[in-house]
Amino acid sequence: MTTATDNGLRVLDGGQLRLLRAIDSVFRRLADGWDAPEFRFPFLMQCRDLDMFDYYDNFPHLGLAATRLDPERVAPLLAESGRPLERIPTEVMQPTGFALPSAACYAIYVELAGTTLPAEGAMRTTLGTCFRNEDHYDGLQRLLGFSMREIVCIGPEDVAKNHLLRAKDAVQTLCAELGLDFEIEVATDPFFDKNSGKAKMQRLFPVKEEFVVNGLAIGSVNYHRNFFGERCGIQAGDATAHTSCLAFGLERWVHTLTERFGDTDAAVAAVESLG
Numbered sequence: 001m002t003t004a005t006d007n008g009l010r011v012l013d014g015g016q017l018r019l020l021r022a023i024d025s026v027f028r029r030l031a032d033g034w035d036a037p038e039f040r041f042p043f044l045m046q047c048r049d050l051d052m053f054d055y056y057d058n059f060p061h062l063g064l065a066a067t068r069l070d071p072e073r074v075a076p077l078l079a080e081s082g083r084p085l086e087r088i089p090t091e092v093m094q095p096t097g098f099a100l101p102s103a104a105c106y107a108i109y110v111e112l113a114g115t116t117l118p119a120e121g122a123m124r125t126t127l128g129t130c131f132r133n134e135d136h137y138d139g140l141q142r143l144l145g146f147s148m149r150e151i152v153c154i155g156p157e158d159v160a161k162n163h164l165l166r167a168k169d170a171v172q173t174l175c176a177e178l179g180l181d182f183e184i185e186v187a188t189d190p191f192f193d194k195n196s197g198k199a200k201m202q203r204l205f206p207v208k209e210e211f212v213v214n215g216l217a218i219g220s221v222n223y224h225r226n227f228f229g230e231r232c233g234i235q236a237g238d239a240t241a242h243t244s245c246l247a248f249g250l251e252r253w254v255h256t257l258t259e260r261f262g263d264t265d266a267a268v269a270a271v272e273s274l275g
Helices: 014-033 049-053 073-082 105-111 157-177 196-201 227-232 252-259 264-272
Strands: 062-064 098-100 124-132 145-155 183-186 208-213 217-222 242-249
Touching: 014 124, 014 145, 014 252, 014 264, 049 098, 049 105, 073 157, 105 124, 105 145, 105 227, 145 217, 145 252, 157 208, 157 217, 157 242, 217 252, 227 242, 242 252, 252 264
Parallel strands: none
Antiparallel strands: 062 098, 124 145, 145 242, 183 208, 208 217, 217 242
């Protein structure tokens, strides 16, 4: 059984953790087949880096920050408050330059800032812990902190778009092999850029499509055009890089596969039987 804690926090038991690792190994095989080396990035990002991507314009409702406490103010707070503390007031917090990112790929673009990649571009994959200040939470389907596997392409426009096509094919094949009845839906959130014109362009060339099973998005493909390439000064040969990514929410896959196969042991066996 999953043990619930407060405010969108959940504990994975042994079977669920085995299932999470099993399905992530499938995603890593995809990354290996696409020559996408794996990187591990810090859990925190600098606020200024996210602001460079218009993050606080687009997603102020999701934003979470990591702040230091002022030790001189903590002692009086403890003396005056009931224990244990339910909430720490902002009066004892110091201004912070660090944020908890809501997507794993942001760190990749920051790490590549100011670089010139080969003309054919480059691939990256990472498993990040992401955080979203949602208006409600729902088991493993909607969490405050969750695991996101991303496989990212940074390169010329045609290469970035081709990555989306092969990613969609790979996910459709995987869902068919696992017997998951899914739909592909165009997402309405802009993901990047506060310019409303970009959001309107979404209807002409979707920048985000989600793989939806029983009303739950378990993954997405995202095309950012040259947005991150421009903001971070990333070149692919002589041109500004375009970027695209394939993203999976691992806890959502645990939920979906457990529902599909009835329990985690059966789900693990099904995933491990994949070729």
